[in-house]
Amino acid sequence: MYSPAIVAEAMVNGLMTGAAYALVALGLTLVYGVLHIVNFAHGALLTCAMFAVLGMEQGLGIGPYAAILPLGVLFFLLGYALQRYVIGPSSHGEDRNTLLVTLGISIVLENALLAAFRSDTRTLGGDMGFDVVELGPMLLSRPRLVGCAVALVVAALLWLLLARSDTGRAIRAVAKERFGAQVVGIDPRHIFAVTFGIGCACLAVAACLLLPTFYVNPRVGNAFVLVAFTIVVLGGMGSVVGALVGGLVIGVVESLGGLLLGESLGQLGIFLIFILVLLLRPTGLFGARA
Amino acid sequence: MKPRDLLPLLLLLGALALTPLFASNLLLNFLVSALIIALGAQGWNLLGGYGGQLSFGHAALFGTGAYATAILQVKFGLNAWLAFACGIALAALAGWIIGYLSFRARLRGSYFALVTLAFAEVLRILANAADFTGGAAGLLIKLQPGLANFQFASRAGYLWAVLACILVVGLMTLWIDRGRFGAQLVAVRENEDAARALGVDVLATKLRAITLSGAITGAAGCLYAQNFLYLDASIAYGTWISVELLIAAIVGGLGTVLGPVIGALALHGLGEVTKGLLGWLTGIDLVLFGIILIAAVAFVPSGLVGALRRLRMRGAAR
Amino acid sequence: MSLLILEALSKRFGGLLAVDNASLVVREGSITGLIGPNGAGKTTLFALASGFLEPSSGHVIFSGEDVTAEEPHLRARRGIARTFQIVQPFQGLTVRENIAVGAYLRHAGRDAALAMAESVAREVGLAPLLDTPAAALTVAGRKRLELARALATQPRLLLLDEVLAGLNPSEVRDILPVLRGIRARGVTILMIEHVMQAVMNLCDHVHVLAQGRMIAEGPPRAVCNDPVVIEAYLGHGAAARIRAEGGAHA
Numbered sequence: 001m002y003s004p005a006i007v008a009e010a011m012v013n014g015l016m017t018g019a020a021y022a023l024v025a026l027g028l029t030l031v032y033g034v035l036h037i038v039n040f041a042h043g044a045l046l047t048c049a050m051f052a053v054l055g056m057e058q059g060l061g062i063g064p065y066a067a068i069l070p071l072g073v074l075f076f077l078l079g080y081a082l083q084r085y086v087i088g089p090s091s092h093g094e095d096r097n098t099l100l101v102t103l104g105i106s107i108v109l110e111n112a113l114l115a116a117f118r119s120d121t122r123t124l125g126g127d128m129g130f131d132v133v134e135l136g137p138m139l140l141s142r143p144r145l146v147g148c149a150v151a152l153v154v155a156a157l158l159w160l161l162l163a164r165s166d167t168g169r170a171i172r173a174v175a176k177e178r179f180g181a182q183v184v185g186i187d188p189r190h191i192f193a194v195t196f197g198i199g200c201a202c203l204a205v206a207a208c209l210l211l212p213t214f215y216v217n218p219r220v221g222n223a224f225v226l227v228a229f230t231i232v233v234l235g236g237m238g239s240v241v242g243a244l245v246g247g248l249v250i251g252v253v254e255s256l257g258g259l260l261l262g263e264s265l266g267q268l269g270i271f272l273i274f275i276l277v278l279l280l281r282p283t284g285l286f287g288a289r290a
Numbered sequence: 291m292k293p294r295d296l297l298p299l300l301l302l303l304g305a306l307a308l309t310p311l312f313a314s315n316l317l318l319n320f321l322v323s324a325l326i327i328a329l330g331a332q333g334w335n336l337l338g339g340y341g342g343q344l345s346f347g348h349a350a351l352f353g354t355g356a357y358a359t360a361i362l363q364v365k366f367g368l369n370a371w372l373a374f375a376c377g378i379a380l381a382a383l384a385g386w387i388i389g390y391l392s393f394r395a396r397l398r399g400s401y402f403a404l405v406t407l408a409f410a411e412v413l414r415i416l417a418n419a420a421d422f423t424g425g426a427a428g429l430l431i432k433l434q435p436g437l438a439n440f441q442f443a444s445r446a447g448y449l450w451a452v453l454a455c456i457l458v459v460g461l462m463t464l465w466i467d468r469g470r471f472g473a474q475l476v477a478v479r480e481n482e483d484a485a486r487a488l489g490v491d492v493l494a495t496k497l498r499a500i501t502l503s504g505a506i507t508g509a510a511g512c513l514y515a516q517n518f519l520y521l522d523a524s525i526a527y528g529t530w531i532s533v534e535l536l537i538a539a540i541v542g543g544l545g546t547v548l549g550p551v552i553g554a555l556a557l558h559g560l561g562e563v564t565k566g567l568l569g570w571l572t573g574i575d576l577v578l579f580g581i582i583l584i585a586a587v588a589f590v591p592s593g594l595v596g597a598l599r600r601l602r603m604r605g606a607a608r
Numbered sequence: 609m610s611l612l613i614l615e616a617l618s619k620r621f622g623g624l625l626a627v628d629n630a631s632l633v634v635r636e637g638s639i640t641g642l643i644g645p646n647g648a649g650k651t652t653l654f655a656l657a658s659g660f661l662e663p664s665s666g667h668v669i670f671s672g673e674d675v676t677a678e679e680p681h682l683r684a685r686r687g688i689a690r691t692f693q694i695v696q697p698f699q700g701l702t703v704r705e706n707i708a709v710g711a712y713l714r715h716a717g718r719d720a721a722l723a724m725a726e727s728v729a730r731e732v733g734l735a736p737l738l739d740t741p742a743a744a745l746t747v748a749g750r751k752r753l754e755l756a757r758a759l760a761t762q763p764r765l766l767l768l769d770e771v772l773a774g775l776n777p778s779e780v781r782d783i784l785p786v787l788r789g790i791r792a793r794g795v796t797i798l799m800i801e802h803v804m805q806a807v808m809n810l811c812d813h814v815h816v817l818a819q820g821r822m823i824a825e826g827p828p829r830a831v832c833n834d835p836v837v838i839e840a841y842l843g844h845g846a847a848a849r850i851r852a853e854g855g856a857h858a
Contacts (some may be wrong), residue, residue, distance in 0.1 A: 038400035090588030096344060099400050100540065100587045103346070107533065107580030111573035118572065217575075222529070226411065229404055271412045278405045279395040455847055470721070476707040480698035487658065487692070489684030489713035493798045 002259065009139070010133060010259045011252055016144040018251020019151035023206040024224055025231035025243040027199035033238025034175040034195040035083075040102035043201055043225025049075055050216040051113060051205035057124055057269055064124065064208045065146070071204040079200025084193035106221075106239075114216035121217040122186055141183035147209035155244050158198070162240070227254075228257055230274040295468070298548055299460045310446035318445035322517055324558035325452040326510050329537035330531070331550035332459045333506030338536065339544035340472060341499040342479025344399070347406030348507050348535045350388060350413050353526035355381035355508025356416060356515040360429045365422060376510045381508020382501050389500035391541030392574050393493055398482075407532065408596035414527035431515060440516050448517050455513065458549060459506050464545045475499055476545065507535065537579055541586045543593025552594050557582070611636040611765055611796050612688075616819075617656050617666035619649075626652045628820035629666070634765065639787070639797045641811035641828065643804075645841050649820040650800045651693055654767050657798075658681045658690040671764070684713060687764035691754040691771055693800070694839040697742035703729065706753055710760030724760055732756045732786055748779045755783075761788065766790065768799040772806050784809060804832070816840065 031039045052071055056062040091097040131142035162168040173181040174191040183186055224227025231250050257269040329353055359375035362368040392405050393589040409414040442448055466472040474495050477485040482492050489508050515521055542553020561575040568574045590597050611711050612634040619627040626650045634640045642650050655661040657668055659680035662837045675683055704725055711724035729735045732752045751771050758766055772780050793796055801807050807828055814831045816824040818840035825833050831837055835847035
């Protein structure tokens with residue numbers, strides 16, 4: 001069987017991957033919690049962000065960590081515009097349509113990237129990805145540790161933003177009672193777009209943290225989108241804490257599943273969890289009962 | 291059903307059936323591919339258009355039909371026609387199982403879309419890993435042209451086979467459209483509680499729809515296998531199949547008899563033209579599909595059929 | 609002969625006891641009223657009677673059979689039809705198609721169902737609007753549509769949840785004879801209503817629900833003068849005040 005050290009390492013690795021997953025899921029769950037829509041373009045937007053990180057490094061010589069702030073802002077604006085001027089107006093206020101429109105966006109983005117960059121898989125240059133830290137008997141990748149730490153910080157900031165700031169209060173107001181919020185002078189369209197923007201900014205940060213140890217190709221987002229959905233469903237649609245815990249759980253499951261069953265079947269485990277959670281407890285582990 | 295209701299369907303399919311008289315093999319190949327998607331989209335439309343249950347994972351049904359026909363022939367030496375029938379039955383069964391699990395759990399809207407997608411992905415991974423599906427290498431059906439083997443020497447044979455299926459499904463859809471089941475299915479789409487209060491068994495209605503939908507989309511999968519004689523998991527259970535069926539049905543007109551056929555033809559035609567013009571940009575046709583989907587939802591929610599109907603009414607009013 | 613018996617029904621939502629040991633009997637052929645202040649649990653009681661909610665305890669007996677655990681569509685087949693307080697039209701369909709969904713319950717064929725839909729539409733005064741999309745109807749039109757759809761299922765018992773709310777006085781006046789006509793055809797009616805003029809006019813018997821409990825029942829006039837009922841609506845001491853004022857006027 002496997003030695004405890006290998007299993008422990010797999011678990012810690014899983015936790016670190018899970019932190020990045022959590023960040024991706026955070027954006028998704030926020031959008032769901034406020035707009036009550038499933039953003040199907042989330043994975044494709046992540047792919048875009050990862051290409052942007054690559055472009056920043058190769059075109060401008062800005063490293064992934066330095067890119068967090070500019071890309072975060074850029075993707076916030078992109079997300080804002082997308083929701084305000086594309087998704088919102090074309091959905092006519094029907095959830096069904098939103099689902100289809102975001103599916104359409106994901107198809108456009110994914111294939112536009114394919115047309116522009118071909119299906120080659122790329123990575124950041126340099127040997128950043130091989131940097132390791134020794135922790136007892138385990139060798140841990142430094143960029144993933146950094147990623148894990150930043151992800152937790154971002155999650156905390158997001159929580160603060162929602163809990164303490166005026167924007168956060170407006171977001172929560174719109175999420176709870178849209179018309180009531182409108183009555184007190186909040187423009188829900190603006191808040192929806194802000195929320196969507198924040199969701200996309202989360203993706204940009206996640207992309208910056210992922211790329212040192214991960215690759216990118218036009219379809220890489222697909223691998224994340226169902227994982228992110230699984231996390232969100234597991235954690236309860238709309239729950240920030242749920243996304244965080246769900247992300248960590250899924251990271252560990254995937255890592256252990258991959259160790260025990262091989263990579264493709266490890267993925268199978270994720271889908272099965274997804275289906276089972278949906279069938280048995282669609283409100284998730286942390287979601288409120290409908 | 292009045293004869294007048296049948297006319298558009300018969301005219302369209304009749305015209306398509308005559309194309310082998312003048313069309314090149316290239317065009318016939320295009321038509322067969324597009325019409326297989328049209329048939330699959332007819333299945334999607336029954337559940338998604340009439341029933342309002344948006345599936346993002348119809349590949350689960352398409353692939354089950356395709357794999358069942360292929361495996362039964364290749365591994366068990368079953369006659370192709372019998373394999374075709376079994377493929378349809380198994381795809382219907384797959385539809386029923388997916389429906390039973392998800393509808394019993396009261397999954398609707400986005401949740402239903404996601405769970406169907408996950409079912410399709412599970413099947414894709416399994417088919418890619420298992421031995422009897424040929425694994426990642428895929429599955430080849432032996433080339434043996436002959437009516438008994440459901441293989442045709444000329445493209446025209448396949449074209450007529452697909453058209454025959456589309457005709458049968460079109461007639462069935464028309465019959466449903468004009469009858470009790472259709473009315474109840476649409477009622478479920480519009481408002482489940484109101485439907486239940488009027489004595490509609492919501493679960494049974496949805497299950498019937500997804501089972502029929504499975505049979506139809508499964509038939510498309512079977513025809514795909516017979517036409518190309520090759521399958522692998524990323525084709526048969528691939529996400530793209532699910533997406534293509536959905537876009538064809540939506541672009542053509544949700545909940546209409548002819549919508550899926552017109553939608554699939556228009557979509558594929560446009561895709562070919564784009565590829566011809568901008569072929570060096572891989573995926574540019576799919577970018578267009580995505581834009582069309584968004585535009586259809588935003589501007590023509592009733593699809594091409596709805597738009598045509600409106601034009602004709604405006605013409606008649608003048 | 610009693611058509612519907614609600615026997616000691618209770619419904620708990622978490623910590624809230626929405627319906628508390630409520631019982632009620634609807635005689636066959638009657639128009640029975642269910643009144644009570646807002647939030648009394650009337651709509652919840654309807655949901656229990658029609659099967660949209662399952663009671664925490666108690667029984668629902670329809671035509672001598674216990675249907676407590678039966679699903680709404682099966683109760684509809686038995687002959688219980690309900691309308692919704694917040695109207696639930698099939699938005700994308702025409703009036704005719706909306707009513708036909710109800711008619712299909714007893715008619716398998718399209719022609720029979722459509723004929724039934726038309727005749728019901730005539731009965732409730734929707735005949736001129738048969739081809740109008742349901743989404744384009746006025747409030748009054750939608751209320752009529754609710755009624756028509758329920759009627760098209762050819763029920764023995766009609767549960768009407770505030771079909772008169774939101775209508776102006778002349779619309780109310782128009783619809784009262786329609787309801788009387790329905791009863792005259794032998795359909796029993798149980799109605800939740802706030803429009804007291806209509807309750808007085810139509811009902812043979814009235815039950816009063818307040819805070820989930822049945823507090824009074826009887827002929828409409830007697831119930832309206834019942835001090836317990838007045839206090840339930842207007843607050844503690846109101847009955848005495850009114851009596852005193854009434855005395856002063858006399």
